[in-house]
Amino acid sequence: MTYLDHAATTPMLVESIAAMNAELAQVGNPSSLHASGRRARKVVEESRELIAAALGARPIEIIFTGGGTEANNLAVKGLFWSAQAKDKKKNRILVSAVEHHAVLDPVLWLGEHEGAIVEILPVDTQGRVLPETLRKAFEKNPHDVALVTVMWANNEVGTVQPIEELVKIAHEFKTHFHSDAVQAVGCLEVHFQNSGLDAMTVSGHKVGGPQGIGALVVKRDIELTPLLHGGGQERDVRSGTLAAPSIAGFAAAVSTAVVQRTSRANRMTSLRNDLIKRVQEQVPDVVFNGDPENRLPGNAHFSFKGCEGDALLMLLDAQGIECSTGSACSAGIPQPSHVLLAMGRDEVTARASLRFSFGSTSTPDDVDAVMQVLPAIVERAKRAGKPAVKK
Amino acid sequence: MSKRVVAAMSGGVDSSVAAARLVDQGYDVVGIHLALAKVKGHAGGKGCCTLDDARDARRVADRLGIPFYIWDVSEEFQREVIENFIAEYAEGRTPNPCVRCNEKIKFQAVLERSLALGFDAVATGHYAQIVETESGPTLHRAIDDKKDQSYVLSVLNQEQLSHTILPLGNSTKPEIRKEAEERGLITASKPDSHDICFIPDGDTAGFLHNKLGQDPGKIVDAETGEEIGKHNGVFEFTVGQRKGLKLGKPRDDRSPRYVVGTDIKSKTVLVGIPTMLRVDVVTATNLIWCGPIPASQFECSAQVRAHSADLKAKAFHKDGNLTVEFLEPLQGLAPGQTIALYDNTRVIGSGTVVTTTRS
Structure with a gap:
């Protein structure tokens, strides 16, 4: 896990x-x-x-x-x-x-x-x-x-x-x-x-x-x-x-x-930066969200163009990788994030978002595990896109 | 690797047992609750909800040890089912929203999304059977005559059927309830749903008035041509309907009158005696074959409502148009309804009624 x-x-x-x-x-x-x-x-x-x-x-x-x-x-x-x-x-x-x-x-x-x-x-x-x-x-x-x-x-x-x-x-x-x-x-x-x-x-x-x-x-x-x-x-x-x-x-x-803040924050920052760098390398059209400098050490937040965040989440979950589309909702119905909308993102981009957040137990293996499956999952989610209905 | 299946879980007893059976059969099952309607949110306006049905579905998924997610198909449902429902009534037709939902949402939008996400099939708790044959999968009635739902699935083609699993077709409803109880599923004693899901109070006329406003017209006696009442909208009336006519003038023999026809242009509702409801020939369009395409002319039986009788008929089809001659008496059929054709228990296909005539 x-x-x-x-x-x-x-x-x-x-x-x-x-x-x-x-x-x-x-x-x-x-x-x-x-x-x-x-x-x-x-x-x-x-x-x-x-x-x-x-x-x-x-x-x-x-x-x-x-x-x-x-x-x-x-x-x-x-x-x-x-x-x-x-x-x-x-x-x-x-x-x-x-x-x-x-x-x-x-x-x-x-x-x-x-x-x-x-x-x-x-x-x-x-x-x-x-x-x-x-x-x-x-x-x-x-x-x-x-x-x-x-x-x-x-x-x-x-x-x-x-x-x-x-x-x-x-x-x-x-x-x-x-x-x-x-x-x-x-x-x-x-x-x-x-x-x-x-x-x-x-x-x-x-x-x-x-x-x-x-x-x-x-x-x-x-x-x-x-x-x-x-x-x-x-x-x-x-x-x-x-x-x-x-x-x-x-x-x-x-x-x-x-x-333990300083040492842990440094460790989280380096894991996070590694994840961001590798995601940007392997998913070139990814959008990175938030302030790149003044940000929480454990937070990496992306929008994956053409994907639905909840589809990505489900596919990652099936591979044992647990992350979030933003703030959780009790009934689990995805809503476009008011945070991303306020930052000027459109609704489609807002729905295409995924948050990875690191903590005290995170290790470099976690980043490797994500990168092993993420590129293929993004491709798959892109193909699924929005549920299409024939006219 | 075992087949990956999306179990559509409404939070009712049927889809609960369907999911449980799939797990027993060794499928890799993911429970999906379809959020069909956006429930108004609270202060934050999130449009978020904790629906009882979603919670029940989640608890069953927990019990079965399968992942569970909610898919928001409310936009598709609004556009393809609710708006279509209103538009059809506005045009003087009588649609079946459950058929439409199966055609456009469950076995199209949801199925397509499931396949794209790497699943092999979608399973539901409908009572019907899929039988594999040399010429592909075919759809059959459930063994439980009273519960049989093959009619509302008669819009599935073979491509869709080949990615559909219906685990309940070989059981009766009492068996399913008993099984749910034995499995300890919290949905075991939930009552069946009967109403149109987006009109929970059952007041279809009120719902349509709300959407279409008032559109008054005359109620005319089809025998005499005499105006005998007024109405607030043709869409309130469906051929065969007896209730809600509120006619001031009863027939001389006090026998009840029925809606025998509506005319959207002149905003007229025609009422008459039961014999005027007889239908001998039906034409239909929007043909869907659930199995191999039949010869251009064939004998069959036809069903025109979810739980109506199966009537002997002769069918002809050409260029996507269907004509059905009834060999047994059919009473009251409105344009817009789905006509499903059967060869014994097998569903041959279906169409949407365009005209009905009495010979």
Whole structure:
């Protein structure tokens, strides 16, 4: 099996499995006052400190959530509602056109149900939000923006955004800035305080931790309107019993991934560059997508002219090679990627796309395995093309 | 290397068992659920869906240990089946969308794509049998008379049949349900589908009104020529129809009246007594032979609806045009319907009805 879909989820690191296993056999609700509760609380707080240290944040700034999607929802809705509570006029949301649906959809939902004015920030052909684009959007009306949300690095095409520059502009206009950094942590240098961000989303399973756990890193002085009401476990912003085993596994993964980041990123970059070079050599009409320089180390994204991405995926799957056409859809019906469309690709090219993403377990054998079958598979998929119907 | 087969899995019991049997028979099977309709998405407008049927199909594929994918053929289905359905009604004909779907989607678009992707055949859960002969594959009725679906497959030519597998033709429906249960398939007790899949509420007239608007006209008594009612669109009516006429004036003997003809130009619906529904001669076009091309004149039996009787007939064909003389009484047949011709249990071929006449 050749697993090249690490951007979807990546194997748990041994450190994470060990930390989680150690907790799974223990009893204790971190909110209980007795010894077992205190023991579990200690695990949670030590984990919080580990994560904070790894991400350049203060422990108090870490709010654990049920994953990246919840953290994104909390950031987008929480920041919007708290901005509204202070000033009704602040109803515009600036959001990049290439966000993951976990950001885009809550923003659009606020537009449909809560009176938000959604302004989609266009990107260049490599998927980047240019600083002047953001500035222009602010200058239209400097006083009505509730929040800006632009991801750190794109999950589909791997392009890294000029986050620090964008944050500075938002702060000139005294507006909060959120960034979905789930793809960036462990791959790029992510330092919350240095970035200037007000809120940042992190996910457990994208860095080698367990699924179903994540965090919103959010500055202490920022008020967020809660989404989940209940016991108020996390700063009264997020309710729900703290998942000590998952949190322990999450923390071990984040700290290990961050410590090993440079060496792993270098290894992934070289594997990725090798794959890109060999695909371009053997499939001359391939289109390479995203920023060639400022990109996630593990991401290689192509459009194969005349093919359907889902046909390529199926044929590769049959050969034991696992990759993705972009972001997964629950029902598996391929949709042209909104990211590629925003980058100016046409629908046919967008549908012809395939993403290979490397991770901690990837080896040169994986690249060899892909190259052994890919050229023939592209030829076959080209012949299949779109299902043709006789007139 | 074993044959590679696409099992079209609708999420119903029949296609589930069909896929299971293929796996048992040693084929290299991939389950494909065809997304025929785009379901409106949520806030993101992805047009994505988690249809119950797709989920059921996926769970059966999991159980069988075969790969499973969804193929989006909604554009082809919209163009070739739904739009054709509306256009045919607008022209005063009565199409069979299931026949059309088999002809254009399942055994054309999907089959072509499967072959191009390196598969050898497409399998479905239809109840019919394919019998190999010296002159190529031939299509036969299923052993289960009540379930037989050879009629809706009568648009497949030998080339298509040679890449088709129908694993259920030698079983009865109760046997299939029992087998599904024994195999522990979650689709074992799902009810059969009867309606047109893109009109789930069964309100065809409402669907057509929605697409074609209101187009009022007269309802005329075919015996007297007298106008006895009004209607909101000729497309609401099909020859042989009795319900939904809403006639103010009953016949003197209170016997029911039927639609005996429609005229799209004058927007007239003709109603009359059952004897006026008799059809003796039918002409048809869009001829498809499911086996060897027959002599220009042959005796056969004919079927004009999915589950109607098999009637003795004589057929003549020339230059792609078919004439069928019925030797047994046929009641009510509308242009646009498919007429399938049989030699005993073997399907000779089919055509689309153009005219019907009473001698």
